[in-house]
Amino acid sequence: MKNVRTATEAAEESSVAQESHARTRERVARAILENGPSTAAALADQLGLTPAAVRRHLDALLADGVIEAREQRVYGQRGRGRPAKVFVITDAGRDEFEQAYDDLAVGALQFLADTGGEELVAAFARHRVADLERRYRPVIEAVEPAERTRVLAEVLSDDGYAASADESPVTDGEQLCQHHCPVAHVAERFPQLCEAETEVFARLLNTHVQRIATIAHGDGVCTTHVPRSP
Incomplete structure (x- = not known):
């Protein structure tokens, strides 16, 4: 025994x-x-x-x-x-981290593109991020402009995007980085998803922003350049 x-x-x-x-x-x-x-x-x-x-x-x-x-x-x-x-x-x-995309999502967007054109896909993308903009706006507008990129990163992280905000290493401004994208594979086929999200960032931060890297295109991080406010 x-x-x-x-x-x-x-x-x-x-x-x-x-x-x-x-x-x-x-x-x-x-x-x-x-x-x-x-x-x-x-x-x-x-x-x-x-x-x-x-x-x-x-x-x-x-x-x-x-x-x-x-x-x-x-x-x-x-x-x-x-x-x-x-x-x-x-x-x-x-x-491994349970991304929220699958063949059904790609198929559905492809159907929209085939039946209504690429503009219908863009309209869907804008509709998808409209709730995000509505929820984030009061939080962003409650802080000083200099703090808004950092606060945007915080609320994005709360939604699972694992975001951060840092000084840009090469230009005068900040970089908003998203280390996780729940729809990366879908966005690889339909970049309208990334474009609509970038438009929301520009409106929330009240400045022109530029997406310089995306996970969907093979980069390690989705990176958005935010110019420094005057």
């Missing part, structure tokens, strides 16, 4: 360890999803893990196709040595 108990306890301990590893691996993947391209060192610091532990989870996520490695973009003068490697979420990785 002693040997049976020992084997059972060992199996239970192994199961607990595997579950713990799976949860930590998901934390690593979610951190990359929410914060965009990330280095192993940054992930270790953010999650309170050792660099060696992070690298093990990154290797597993790479093997599963959840993330991919890229060279880090360097703005301005590059120092000596190779750029640091950053990790980004793949399309398959985004699927």
Whole structure:
């Protein structure tokens, strides 16, 4: 009986360890999803893990196709040595986080395009984001103009877009970044969804904004440039 108990306890301990590893691996993947391209060192610091532990989870996520490695973009003068490697979420990785799109959505929009033309798809896209604009407007208008990009990022994050607002590294202004897009695959076929969302941002911030990168087009993050107000 002693040997049976020992084997059972060992199996239970192994199961607990595997579950713990799976949860930590998901934390690593979610951190990359929410914060965009990330280095192993940054992930270790953010999650309170050792660099060696992070690298093990990154290797597993790479093997599963959840993330991919890229060279880090360097703005301005590059120092000596190779750029640091950053990790980004793949399309398959985004699927792991239950994106709200499927073949039915693409088929429905294709039907609208075939029967009513591309303008009908654009009208649907504007209708889709009208509720977003209605809910966000009082929150945005309640703060000073200089704070509005940051507050917009906060309310977008509350809706699952994992957004952030930072100073632009290359121009005079800010960058509104969305690290998650629930309709990325649909928007890949129908860019009217992105265009309608950008129009809403411009109205909410009361300035001309420019979408310079989108997840739907293969970028790691949806990035919108917001010029600095006079």
